[in-house]
Amino acid sequence: MLSILIVDDEKLACADILYKVSRSGYGFKWVMEASSAEEALEKIKEHKPDILLTDIMMGEMSGIELVKIARSYVPGLASVLISGYSEFNYAKEAIALGVVDYLLKPVRQEELTGTLSKAIAIGMHQRNVLQSPFNGGKLEDDRLNESQREQLIAFLNGMKTKLDFSAAELFPANAKFYQIGVFRLSSCTAGQSEGRVPLNSAEYEGGTDRFSADIGDNSGIGRQHFDKLRRAVQDIIQEVGGPWFLTFHNFAPNQQITVIAAAFHKDRKKSEETILQSFHEINRRIHRRLNIVLYAGVSGLEEAVTGALLTQARQALDLRFSLESSPKGRIFYWREWEETATYNLPEEEFKLYQRLLAAGDLKEALTTVQRIFSVDIPGTAMHIRMLYVELICILARTCIKKAGGNIVSMLGTECLSGGIIDEFSDREELVESLCRTITTVLSQWMAVTADARSVLLIVKSYIENNFTSSELSTNFLSQKFCISLGYLSTSYNKEFGINITKYIITLRIDYAKKLLKETGLCICDISESCGFSNLSYFMRTFKKHAGCTPNEFREK
Numbered sequence: 375m376l377s378i379l380i381v382d383d384e385k386l387a388c389a390d391i392l393y394k395v396s397r398s399g400y401g402f403k404w405v406m407e408a409s410s411a412e413e414a415l416e417k418i419k420e421h422k423p424d425i426l427l428t429d430i431m432m433g434e435m436s437g438i439e440l441v442k443i444a445r446s447y448v449p450g451l452a453s454v455l456i457s458g459y460s461e462f463n464y465a466k467e468a469i470a471l472g473v474v475d476y477l478l479k480p481v482r483q484e485e486l487t488g489t490l491s492k493a494i495a496i497g498m499h500q501r502n503v504l505q506s507p508f509n510g511g512k513l514e515d516d517r518l519n520e521s522q523r524e525q526l527i528a529f530l531n532g533m534k535t536k537l538d539f540s541a542a543e544l545f546p547a548n549a550k551f552y553q554i555g556v557f558r559l560s561s562c563t564a565g566q567s568e569g570r571v572p573l574n575s576a577e578y579e580g581g582t583d584r585f586s587a588d589i590g591d592n593s594g595i596g597r598q599h600f601d602k603l604r605r606a607v608q609d610i611i612q613e614v615g616g617p618w619f620l621t622f623h624n625f626a627p628n629q630q631i632t633v634i635a636a637a638f639h640k641d642r643k644k645s646e647e648t649i650l651q652s653f654h655e656i657n658r659r660i661h662r663r664l665n666i667v668l669y670a671g672v673s674g675l676e677e678a679v680t681g682a683l684l685t686q687a688r689q690a691l692d693l694r695f696s697l698e699s700s701p702k703g704r705i706f707y708w709r710e711w712e713e714t715a716t717y718n719l720p721e722e723e724f725k726l727y728q729r730l731l732a733a734g735d736l737k738e739a740l741t742t743v744q745r746i747f748s749v750d751i752p753g754t755a756m757h758i759r760m761l762y763v764e765l766i767c768i769l770a771r772t773c774i775k776k777a778g779g780n781i782v783s784m785l786g787t788e789c790l791s792g793g794i795i796d797e798f799s800d801r802e803e804l805v806e807s808l809c810r811t812i813t814t815v816l817s818q819w820m821a822v823t824a825d826a827r828s829v830l831l832i833v834k835s836y837i838e839n840n841f842t843s844s845e846l847s848t849n850f851l852s853q854k855f856c857i858s859l860g861y862l863s864t865s866y867n868k869e870f871g872i873n874i875t876k877y878i879i880t881l882r883i884d885y886a887k888k889l890l891k892e893t894g895l896c897i898c899d900i901s902e903s904c905g906f907s908n909l910s911y912f913m914r915t916f917k918k919h920a921g922c923t924p925n926e927f928r929e930k
Contacts, residue, residue, distance in 0.1 A: 376497045377403045377421065381414040381428040381440065382456070385864060391427060391456070391481060393770075396790035398487040399532075400494060406859060409867055411435035413875040416847055418444045423451070424497035425490075430457040434918070441471055452496040454489055456481060495528055517544050518622060526622060530554075530684045541634070541679040546617055549636035551645040554673045554683040555653055555705075556691050557631040558796075559603065559666055606664055607631060614656045630796065632687075634679055646675045653705055661703060667799075668703040669694045674712075686711075688796075695758045695801040711756055719760065720746055724768060731772040736816050740809050747805050758801075762808065763792040773815055829855070830869050833862070837874070841881040842905045848874045882906065883919045890928045897924050 378395065382388040388407050395405060406421065408414035411432055418426070426444060428437035441453045453471070458479040474496060475489040518526065526541075528534035542549055608621050611633060620634045635652065637645035653672060660668050671691025673683040686708040693706040723746050730739040746761060766789050789811060798804040833851055840846055851874065852859040867873045872880075882904040889900045898909055906912035916924050 376424040376494060378405050378425040378427065379408060379414060379417055379421075379423040380405065381408045381411065381426070381432070381437065383409050383429065383432045385409070385867075387429065387479065391486070393790070394481065394483050394486045395427070395490065397483065398490050399791060400487075400490055401791060401793035407863065409863060409873050410876065411437065411440040412879070413848065413863075413873055414440055415443060415447075416875050417849065418451075419447050420847060420849060422448050425493045426451055426453045428453070428455060430455055438471065441473065450496070452493040454493060491528075491532075495524070495534070517620060523622060530679075530681045532681050544620055544634075545636040546638065548638040549618070550640055551637050551642060551649075551675050551677060552679050552683065553635045553637075553646070553649050553675050554679070554687045555633045555635060556671045556684075556687040557607065557633065557656075558669045558671075558691060558694070558799075559607070559629045559631075603664065603666070604631060607660055610659050610663065611656055614659065615652050619652065632684070642675060649675070650705075650707075657703060657705055669799075670705040672705060672707050674708050689756075692756070692758050692795070694799070695804065719757065719764065724764060727765065728768050728772055731769060731812075731816070734816065736813060739812060739816075743809060743812065744805060747801060758804070759792040759795055762795055762804070763790070765808065766790055766792075766811070769812060769815055829857070830866055833857075833866065833874075834870065834877075837878060838881065841878050842885065842903060844902075844905050844907045846878060846905060878905075879915060879919070883916060886912075886916060886924065887920065887927065890924055900924065 380388055380391050380395065382391065388409070392405060392407065395402075404421075406417055406423070408417055411428070412435060414426075414428065417423070426441065428440055430437040432440075437455055437457075441451075441455070444453070445451050453473045454475050454477065455471075455473050456477045456479060474493045477485055477489060522539060522544075525534060525537050525539070529537050541552070608631065611619050611621055611631075615633075615635060618636045618638075620636075622632055622634070635649045637648045639645040639648060650672065653670060657668055657670060660666065669691060671687045671689070671693070673686035673690065676683060689711045690706040690708040693711055694704070723742060727739055727742045727746075730742060743765060746765070747758075770790065794807075795804060798807065833855055836851070836854075837846065848863055849859060851857075852862050855862070863874060870877070886900055886904045889895055889903060893900075895903065897913075901909050901912035904912070906915070913923065916927075920927055922930075
């Protein structure tokens, strides 16, 4: 997944853009904010985002200047300029910079979604997110070249209206029908879910023990080992499906693998039976050889590969939430979802939940959430994403009046879009996570103001005692004090009238002036002593704040 940075010195404008990014339907690895171009540069240097959304008019450094400098740190950065002015000169400069788009405030949802589609395509190409290393190799099917991978993933996720090549070119010439399957590897081994120890066999390139050792006892599938597991699963898929099955990397959690399957029978029913038999055989071999729990969602059958098939496969995979506990694993079909998809959302329960949140009654609010997701309610699993997203949006709307736009930052794009649901193995895990989120958010705005101020005072004191440390940054402080990055940035600025990055720079420049006056240290040593890791950056920053170079200041 890609990462994105939003820059705007107006808190409400920034929150609005963040909310619309979250509602765009695109999942991002992380979404961060900055309230100034200077703060943005620090985050760009540290995190190397793929996409930059920035306001143009922002204090000392404009968004246009930010884009120019940012590209020296992240070549090929996909940038979008946002402005409250429709002057031609701004648009002309945006075109000259080669930005993805130039948007006018207030930004409409459909405009931003379309722009993100283009920015994501650029980011995918620049960072080559479709390739994942495994012993120096690729995890995608060799039939797909880089251009085809990018097009296919963009097409299936609705970011491209058509392919420049025929999907039929990837399969044998007599392919007639297609289905898409999304495999999800559970976070537990089959031994864990069934109460038995892992198999001790050497059936698969060293046997299950090799994978059990990589995974670790009772620790689930570690991300660093998933590429090995993915390769093993892909080999089994290729072994069963041969040229009729194509695997590729998708915008999905690390535990998912997407497969396009084809069949040659002219008879629709026979083609579907053939593909489904192959899916079952893949599931059986994965369970037996690798000893892991696997769920799969399988779409309907069509004469062409379409994005609708991927949507159907994901909907089918959501049916795993209809299970009360982790079983051996199972394949779910979209027709199961379709047959029971007529379900009315619990509007009265939603209203009750909102009233309880507004009243601060956490206990009853959580009880209502658990009731909404009850296994006794028919069709709940079919609409699991709709239920989750609506509950999160009600939480955001209720709390934003008290906590401000930073509530959106606390929730994050994955929560607001419902993409986080893909991370959960079962309903129990999903509900527990949702209840933790609700508890955390309510705790933030229900906290006494004095307590919040005391935490900020501690952060301020820490900055004043450690500003010479080169690792000091807003992100560092967020991790050290276990405070949401967006919440810390917004609250600090509101409390003290200056953002954290500017305050750190001010302290460092004041200290540099003191050293220039009172010591004979060379400029390079002073720069390092003040916490600047780059001499040229120190020189530029000093001149910007002092109105002269360090040497000129010393000579005064």
